[in-house]
Amino acid sequence: MTGMMTNRELMLTLGRAGREAAKVLALAPTRQKNDALMAMAAKIRRSAGDILSENARDLENAKAKDMKASFVDRLTLNEARLEAMAKGLEEIAALPDPVGQVMAQWTRPNGLAFSRVRVPIGVIGIIFESRPNVTADAGGLCLKSGNAAILRGGSDSFHSSGAIIACLQRGLDTAGLPRTAIQMVPNADRDCVGLMLEGLGGTLDLIVPRGGKSLVARVQADARIPVFSHLEGICHVYVDKAADLEMAKRVVLNAKMRRTGVCGSAETVLIDRAAAEKNLKPIIATLIDAGCEVRGDKAAQEADPRVKPATQEDWSTEYLDAIISMKLVDGVDEAMAHIAHHGSQHTDSIITEDASTAERFLAQVDSAIVLHNASTQFADGGEFGFGAEIGIATGKLHARGPVGVEQLTTFKYQVRGSGQTRP
Amino acid sequence: MTGMMTNRELMLTLGRAGREAAKVLALAPTRQKNDALMAMAAKIRRSAGDILSENARDLENAKAKDMKASFVDRLTLNEARLEAMAKGLEEIAALPDPVGQVMAQWTRPNGLAFSRVRVPIGVIGIIFESRPNVTADAGGLCLKSGNAAILRGGSDSFHSSGAIIACLQRGLDTAGLPRTAIQMVPNADRDCVGLMLEGLGGTLDLIVPRGGKSLVARVQADARIPVFSHLEGICHVYVDKAADLEMAKRVVLNAKMRRTGVCGSAETVLIDRAAAEKNLKPIIATLIDAGCEVRGDKAAQEADPRVKPATQEDWSTEYLDAIISMKLVDGVDEAMAHIAHHGSQHTDSIITEDASTAERFLAQVDSAIVLHNASTQFADGGEFGFGAEIGIATGKLHARGPVGVEQLTTFKYQVRGSGQTRP
Numbered sequence: 001m002t003g004m005m006t007n008r009e010l011m012l013t014l015g016r017a018g019r020e021a022a023k024v025l026a027l028a029p030t031r032q033k034n035d036a037l038m039a040m041a042a043k044i045r046r047s048a049g050d051i052l053s054e055n056a057r058d059l060e061n062a063k064a065k066d067m068k069a070s071f072v073d074r075l076t077l078n079e080a081r082l083e084a085m086a087k088g089l090e091e092i093a094a095l096p097d098p099v100g101q102v103m104a105q106w107t108r109p110n111g112l113a114f115s116r117v118r119v120p121i122g123v124i125g126i127i128f129e130s131r132p133n134v135t136a137d138a139g140g141l142c143l144k145s146g147n148a149a150i151l152r153g154g155s156d157s158f159h160s161s162g163a164i165i166a167c168l169q170r171g172l173d174t175a176g177l178p179r180t181a182i183q184m185v186p187n188a189d190r191d192c193v194g195l196m197l198e199g200l201g202g203t204l205d206l207i208v209p210r211g212g213k214s215l216v217a218r219v220q221a222d223a224r225i226p227v228f229s230h231l232e233g234i235c236h237v238y239v240d241k242a243a244d245l246e247m248a249k250r251v252v253l254n255a256k257m258r259r260t261g262v263c264g265s266a267e268t269v270l271i272d273r274a275a276a277e278k279n280l281k282p283i284i285a286t287l288i289d290a291g292c293e294v295r296g297d298k299a300a301q302e303a304d305p306r307v308k309p310a311t312q313e314d315w316s317t318e319y320l321d322a323i324i325s326m327k328l329v330d331g332v333d334e335a336m337a338h339i340a341h342h343g344s345q346h347t348d349s350i351i352t353e354d355a356s357t358a359e360r361f362l363a364q365v366d367s368a369i370v371l372h373n374a375s376t377q378f379a380d381g382g383e384f385g386f387g388a389e390i391g392i393a394t395g396k397l398h399a400r401g402p403v404g405v406e407q408l409t410t411f412k413y414q415v416r417g418s419g420q421t422r423p
Numbered sequence: 424m425t426g427m428m429t430n431r432e433l434m435l436t437l438g439r440a441g442r443e444a445a446k447v448l449a450l451a452p453t454r455q456k457n458d459a460l461m462a463m464a465a466k467i468r469r470s471a472g473d474i475l476s477e478n479a480r481d482l483e484n485a486k487a488k489d490m491k492a493s494f495v496d497r498l499t500l501n502e503a504r505l506e507a508m509a510k511g512l513e514e515i516a517a518l519p520d521p522v523g524q525v526m527a528q529w530t531r532p533n534g535l536a537f538s539r540v541r542v543p544i545g546v547i548g549i550i551f552e553s554r555p556n557v558t559a560d561a562g563g564l565c566l567k568s569g570n571a572a573i574l575r576g577g578s579d580s581f582h583s584s585g586a587i588i589a590c591l592q593r594g595l596d597t598a599g600l601p602r603t604a605i606q607m608v609p610n611a612d613r614d615c616v617g618l619m620l621e622g623l624g625g626t627l628d629l630i631v632p633r634g635g636k637s638l639v640a641r642v643q644a645d646a647r648i649p650v651f652s653h654l655e656g657i658c659h660v661y662v663d664k665a666a667d668l669e670m671a672k673r674v675v676l677n678a679k680m681r682r683t684g685v686c687g688s689a690e691t692v693l694i695d696r697a698a699a700e701k702n703l704k705p706i707i708a709t710l711i712d713a714g715c716e717v718r719g720d721k722a723a724q725e726a727d728p729r730v731k732p733a734t735q736e737d738w739s740t741e742y743l744d745a746i747i748s749m750k751l752v753d754g755v756d757e758a759m760a761h762i763a764h765h766g767s768q769h770t771d772s773i774i775t776e777d778a779s780t781a782e783r784f785l786a787q788v789d790s791a792i793v794l795h796n797a798s799t800q801f802a803d804g805g806e807f808g809f810g811a812e813i814g815i816a817t818g819k820l821h822a823r824g825p826v827g828v829e830q831l832t833t834f835k836y837q838v839r840g841s842g843q844t845r846p
Contacts, residue, residue: 023787026787026789027786027787106808112797121819226649226820250844251842251844254844254845362837362839364446364449364450366545366835368835369838370836370838371838371840372837372839373841373843374841374843377845378535378843380845383531383535384531385529385537396544396628397544397628397821397833398820400833412789412823413823413824414785414793414794414795415801416781416796417796419667419796420674420796420797421674421677421800422681
């Protein structure tokens, strides 16, 4: 069908179709969008056999290519994962609809009535690696927020994503919405990604990359349109001299070890030198006893012989593994200077019973999320109460922190008058 | 002083100094920022002689180069314009401080207390043409919103801007704030602009261009960091069949002729064919009698012999002059289709007594500002009640519409806990 088209023509066609669909979605009532989401979930459940057999094709190829076990695991679908995908769509249906919400309203002395109203962004491109579940998540979140989606999944999940997209499009159909509201790039050619990063001739408003550091780095470097992303999460926990030791042990352990592969996982613990005598040993022991490797400065190495020496590189490394770096600092000021220098403006936490030190940390650390006496693993849209999220953004403009349906909207000003002219 | 530096080194030095200043500004109390703004205003008044003699040097150069009268006018300073500049700074001091405002607050079932708090964006680059007054405006707005500013003015206003910057920096000094909070690029080399568009090695967060279409187009095309701007304002007034004719005449006249050179000036009037008999002639006559050239479709030409024929190009032209294009459309749907095709997503207005038609227009037209029964010339931060503005943005992300002090901020999440860990 697209045999005669160049990839450029093909992608521009997708972009224009997305733009047309976005016009319909912007005005679609909440009920219709929710109907589509529920129909998608039902269709995924009914099509489990088809999806799993397409997934089997992808898995066969991956095994033939000798891919890593963790890669194959992310690629693998099964009944339980399909059920989670369907449930995810139902949960998105249950979220409040951000579109049309009045964010602010005021009247000027001349009688003009201003409203700042949430509207969809338009057409959103999602570029992701071979995780088929992102297909449903990203499509559902874009739909709920009134945006058209153009999805470009990893080439190794091509057949799985295609089968899932078919279900999503059937759901759109059922609810009377255009199938082009959620489109998938129909081949795995790499130049299609480049065309998306250029903005598809002005039809694409935003790119969201979902995947590892090399994917995000490429998108950030090459995109000519806005990107919501984080390159890495080098999250810190600072244990102040006024910390409660039991709380510090519990929070540090959770911040690192609850899940080590997520962006909100802590990578460095900074310990206030003024209370190192009391806090250093027990915190190291808590981590090592739980199976975490600790790489520390001299003080940490002296406190526990199991601590390995940290190199300069460790302070800027996102391990995404059961490894943590640790060092002493001279109070909250050196801690904040360390975070400013080595952090990724993602999520950082202070443990202290001293309210004024905590407030200084919350005010001064320039990260999307700053916490007092809580684990960095709360960096998650669900934990914020946003419902599902499409990722975490560390850029400063528009969306910062978890990106849920509300963050996928923009706004416009509606001004209602009675014939006012400007003097 | 900078004789041995390359422009790259020079600009990176400016960027790093801006970043350092931004840290101080982010925490500066409102009182201190206002003290600086008031001191700047006082210093400008006291230095009128110096500023005017520097301005005379710029004017001499401009005349030697045989610049256009309108260019020379924008470049010219006098006592009244300096007084307006000083007053502008005092007005910025009187605005509420957006930094630290709590935008939202909620508590989760686990007891974590979330706050979404306004914070400055960081370091903002302003690239502007030879209008010396932008120096004080932009510097003042950035300071009030807690941002460091790096200003690059037009080379023809180099001496005037330099004299104004000296006053601003003296004001910063007086209030105990770093002089590097507002810096000026100390030469007129063009490659310095390119370096700003690249982001000064990651130290610049945002670019705001202030000037004509060619400047904005270059910035939009080449910037690798976010830009708040509008390329042009092709603003429409749609006169619906249910319009009150007297109101339509008054609003159309104001929308075009109040000031023809501003971005909110109307460039096209769309008249509903269903009431053309009644509305077309009087609206044309109102405009032409006020000295406006009307370029119309066949119906408009037939209605009044003074109407000139419109070409296809007219529908996409920002005249910034006493010229307007006019055509008949088949109701609000064709009007909205015309606006979607030819508009600039800036500001568009509908004149109608039919509330449901008005609501459709307000909902569907995808522009930053949509008005009902009011002039497009209200597209202005002051008219919105934002106080001073740095410009109007037509991009969809972060800032849309007038960009005042609030729009020059971002936010972060502060999360206060009591030892919560994530299950």
